[in-house]
Amino acid sequence: MKIARFCKDGNKYYGVFEGGVFKLINGNIFDSFEITDEEMSLNEVELLSPVDPPNILAIGLNYQRHAEETGHEFLEQPVLFLKATTSIIGSEDNIIIPEQAPDYVDYEAELAIVIGKKAKNIEAAEVDEYILGYTCANDVSARDCQLRIDQQWARGKSFDTFCPLGPWMETELEPDNLKISSILNGEIMQDSNTSDMIFNVRDIVSYCSKNMTLLPRTVILTGTPEGVGMAREFEVYLQPGDRIEVEIEGIGKLGNDVVAE
């Protein structure tokens, strides 16, 4: 089931995307809800991020070939960092290149997990019952801040608009063997599969839950495959006028235009 969050005439709704229309949801998708017969079409609503999380957790260097392209051969445990929740935008919102760091803004296609219920100290085998769904994410990153200037990742990963999520979440998905790609101005930049993850979705959620409480609506980004702009033979960074898309098999395509601040 594809659950979207969207806005029409200033009101926010959840709906199930089915046959080109949204069927409105009554109730709380993190508790109990029902799908009504009331419909809205895609072109009369503005898509929002499918969730409004209390925390965005993110895993770095989690695809084998991406770890290799950035000079990290072997990881004993996931590299966990945070992105500010104020960086979230929905599909078709603009990514804004910040005045503070305009020159090295990179894209990262990622599978995002949405936590459905409070999780603490859970084992990998229990993880499925704590996940509500999955969506596409772009872990937009100002590489100069992240790697050279700040020596840690908080600012470079957290500029406003640096966490596009969407277009909706898919609640029935087997996450370990999905095509994942990013497309810049129509050209495929990353083209991989979630089977290349070093730590899979269940390992990641279990690991995170053993380090901090995962509240309902928490989003966890699971890392990006090889092909990011900074690691290419000729480096590529996002520029005003670009369009960057993230597509994941079984979910859909998240698309955002890039503008200057």
Ligand code: MG
């Ligand atoms: Mg990332």
